[in-house]
Amino acid sequence: MLRITVCVSGGGTNLQAIIDGVRQGSIPNTEIAGVISNNGNAYALERARQAGIDAVCVSPRSYEDRERFNEALLAAVDRTSPDLIVLAGFLVVLPSALIRKYENRIINIHPSLIPSFCGTGYYGLKVHEAALARGVKVTGATVHFVDEGTDTGPIIMQRAVAVRQGDTPELLQRRVMEEAEWIILPESIALIAAGRVSVEDGQVKITDRER
Numbered sequence: 759m760l761r762i763t764v765c766v767s768g769g770g771t772n773l774q775a776i777i778d779g780v781r782q783g784s785i786p787n788t789e790i791a792g793v794i795s796n797n798g799n800a801y802a803l804e805r806a807r808q809a810g811i812d813a814v815c816v817s818p819r820s821y822e823d824r825e826r827f828n829e830a831l832l833a834a835v836d837r838t839s840p841d842l843i844v845l846a847g848f849l850v851v852l853p854s855a856l857i858r859k860y861e862n863r864i865i866n867i868h869p870s871l872i873p874s875f876c877g878t879g880y881y882g883l884k885v886h887e888a889a890l891a892r893g894v895k896v897t898g899a900t901v902h903f904v905d906e907g908t909d910t911g912p913i914i915m916q917r918a919v920a921v922r923q924g925d926t927p928e929l930l931q932r933r934v935m936e937e938a939e940w941i942i943l944p945e946s947i948a949l950i951a952a953g954r955v956s957v958e959d960g961q962v963k964i965t966d967r968e969r
């Protein structure tokens with residue numbers, strides 16, 4: 759059984775896709791050990807509570823400095839004893855200590871086809887604003903392992919989404935969520951739960967059957 763802890767900051771639609779996948783069996787052998795948010799107002803926390811999942815807020819505002827917050831965040835994650843940490847719209851720069859402790863056991867969903875429109879400053883609607891400004895005809899989403907960089911870890915899965923004439927950032931964000939994020943994040947977790955994902959020389963390998 760893969761124990762996952764999901765870190766969130768906002769509406770939690772990706773968290774909801776994971777909750778639904780675990781409940782419906784499309785993410786087998788997986789249990790959500792906990793949900794952690796940096797934002798006490800995140801609706802994602804309410805989604806967790808409605809699903810009967812332990813949910814806590816670890817807010818930077820509650821700590822005297824960044825170091826104390828980082829320590830509290832790591833402690834909160836450790837308390838859930840996760841096999842895998844899933845960043846689902848989590849807008850916090852992870853402390854290096856957390857990334858090192860859970861090397862190749864943290865995944866993130868980014869709303870573009872990395873390496874496009876990613877890195878510092880590219881999150882939420884800003885990603886889709888940049889894609890529309892550039893005039894790309896295809897965008898999408900990426901699930902990747904988290905390393906010490908920003909959106910730079912080994913790529914696990916990507917899914918393309920067409921950009922349509924007249925798209926606004928909001929319309930495009932919604933389509934990327936519906937047609938990409940909510941599909942590839944649960945699928946990636948299911949592959950990891952099945953033991954089919956490994957990282958070799960910085961590249962993700964997905965086997966046909968359990969390793």
Ligand code: GRF
Binds near residue numbers: 770772935939
């Ligand atoms: C969305 O912009 C999504 O593309 C990105 O994080 C934001 C919040 O998503 N991954 P969610 O509804 O909180 O899952």
